[in-house]
Amino acid sequence: MSVATPFAIVGVAAVGGFLVAWLERLVAGRPSPVPVLRSIAVTLARPIATPPTYDRWLFHLAPSLLLLAGLVALSTVPWAPGFRGIDMESGVILFAGAIAYVTPAVFMAGWGAGGGLSVVGGFRFLALMIAYAMPIAMVLTAVGAPAESLRPTAIVEIQESVPMAIVQPLAVVLFVPAVMAVALLPPFDIAQAPSELGGGAFARYGGLEAGIIALAQRVLVLAVAGMTAALFLGGWYGPLLPPALWMALKTAGVVALMLWAGRRLPRFEIDRLVSFAWKVPIPLSILAIAWGGLVTLLFYR
Amino acid sequence: MNDLGTALVFWPTAAIMLATGVYVFRTASMARAGLLLLASLAVEGLIFLALASEFLGTLQLLMMSGEMVLMVFFMVMFMPDPGGLMGMDMTHDKRRAQGAAVAVGLALALLAVLTDWPAGTIDSDAVDVRAIGFEVMGRSMFTFLFAGMTLMFTMIGATLLAKQGGRHGVGPPAGELRDADGEGG
Numbered sequence: 001m002s003v004a005t006p007f008a009i010v011g012v013a014a015v016g017g018f019l020v021a022w023l024e025r026l027v028a029g030r031p032s033p034v035p036v037l038r039s040i041a042v043t044l045a046r047p048i049a050t051p052p053t054y055d056r057w058l059f060h061l062a063p064s065l066l067l068l069a070g071l072v073a074l075s076t077v078p079w080a081p082g083f084r085g086i087d088m089e090s091g092v093i094l095f096a097g098a099i100a101y102v103t104p105a106v107f108m109a110g111w112g113a114g115g116g117l118s119v120v121g122g123f124r125f126l127a128l129m130i131a132y133a134m135p136i137a138m139v140l141t142a143v144g145a146p147a148e149s150l151r152p153t154a155i156v157e158i159q160e161s162v163p164m165a166i167v168q169p170l171a172v173v174l175f176v177p178a179v180m181a182v183a184l185l186p187p188f189d190i191a192q193a194p195s196e197l198g199g200g201a202f203a204r205y206g207g208l209e210a211g212i213i214a215l216a217q218r219v220l221v222l223a224v225a226g227m228t229a230a231l232f233l234g235g236w237y238g239p240l241l242p243p244a245l246w247m248a249l250k251t252a253g254v255v256a257l258m259l260w261a262g263r264r265l266p267r268f269e270i271d272r273l274v275s276f277a278w279k280v281p282i283p284l285s286i287l288a289i290a291w292g293g294l295v296t297l298l299f300y301r
Numbered sequence: 302m303n304d305l306g307t308a309l310v311f312w313p314t315a316a317i318m319l320a321t322g323v324y325v326f327r328t329a330s331m332a333r334a335g336l337l338l339l340a341s342l343a344v345e346g347l348i349f350l351a352l353a354s355e356f357l358g359t360l361q362l363l364m365m366s367g368e369m370v371l372m373v374f375f376m377v378m379f380m381p382d383p384g385g386l387m388g389m390d391m392t393h394d395k396r397r398a399q400g401a402a403v404a405v406g407l408a409l410a411l412l413a414v415l416t417d418w419p420a421g422t423i424d425s426d427a428v429d430v431r432a433i434g435f436e437v438m439g440r441s442m443f444t445f446l447f448a449g450m451t452l453m454f455t456m457i458g459a460t461l462l463a464k465q466g467g468r469h470g471v472g473p474p475a476g477e478l479r480d481a482d483g484e485g486g
Contacts, residue, residue, distance in 0.1 A: 093360060097360075103370050104366065107370070130367070
């Protein structure tokens with residue numbers, strides 16, 4: 001990690017955030033990037049909103065915390081050999097730790113805004129995340145087992161011949177929906193739920209703060225998709241093309257898949273979603289840990 | 302990180318940790334109290350990272366977020382005044398509690414400063430590391446699991462009992478009379 005690292009991460013976040021926003025339009029069948037730029041300009045031209053009844057500190061700290069969580073999560077993603085932000089021995093835990101701060105950020109936004117629907121949005125997300133944070137942490141343990149390390153680059157390196165998604169299919173099936181929920185993507189976007197809560201936790205933000213939230217959401221999508229590509233799809237490994245390009249293509253593919261799924265599936269009800277999470281994915285992720293240990297003993301020793 | 306860098310991170314973060322910790326008890330809002338406690342404990346995680354205790358630091362950041370968020374959830378759900386708008390006072394027996402807290406705090410601080418801590422680091426394949434691993438995954442594991450299960454059953458039990466109608470999930474809340482036809486009123 002050098003002095004330039006933070007700048008590189010912010011650069012990746014800014015460019016990647018724009019590309020994710022463009023990909024959203026592409027998936028919707030409207031390929032022009034001009035409206036994305038126009039909506040950025042319109043958002044930033046508006047003043048910062050100050051709703052009449054709100055908890056000022058929580059309301060104004062929430063966007064920054066959301067963006068910080070996204071940036072730290074993004075910095076743990078191994079993009080190519082030698083090109084990653086924070087490469088530490090417990091990098092996967094740092095990733096889980098970073099996205100764990102999305103929950104307080106969304107709750108702060110909803111609670112701070114003080115409107116009925118905003119509080120409901122924040123509280124819903126809290127309930128959802130208590131249930132969905134568990135499978136993420138457990139699946140990360142299962143994926144770390146074959147590499148005998150929680151360092152993301154080490155987990156990429158053992159996938160040179162076989163991607164982890166083939167060895168541990170249950171882990172990837174549990175991981176992707178859970179991280180989609182963290183990244184506030186439909187059909188798990190019950191914190192904002194545009195058609196139902198009218199923006200929910202983020203409804204009352206305006207101007208720069210609304211822009212920060214919009215960027216933070218895209219950065220989160222990029223971070224979780226990048227981590228999915230690195231941990232399950234073999235990261236930068238692939239024939240012919242340079243490593244960084246492979247990683248970028250895989251990440252873009254995962255982002256497109258997540259966005260496409262969001263467009264195809266209806267939004268789930270909060271009570272069904274939470275009850276499902278406690279009864280199915282959490283027990284299954286214990287199974288995923290056992291499976292991870294089994295394949296490690298059989299094939300990776 | 303070198304000594305100067307560590308010191309530059311350690312002292313400001315320690316100050317923030319203490320300040321947010323104090324403000325937990327200065328606010329009447331459940332949401333603010335819980336989130337301030339989260340801030341305090343997350344900053345403690347940063348201190349671990351600054352002291353090159355990587356695993357503990359990242360684990361502290363991860364676990365505290367989950368736990369404090371869970372606490373905020375339950376506090377807002379169960380407290381009669383979660384926003385702190387009615388000026389509810391949550392403290393009891395102030396004088397003695399403050400005295401005990403200050404005494405314990407001072408004693409711990411003295412202990413931390415006066416103890417002759419071992420300096421230097423050991424390799425990850427040292428005998429001590431192995432011994433700690435066997436201790437944590439062996440004898441101590443039973444205690445951890447038992448504590449974890451107890452906490453979980455307490456939470457589920459408390460939620461069930463607090464639910465309208467008690468653990469049976471039907472009928473009126475405890476203490477209220479039923480209508481003549483047996484339906485909840």
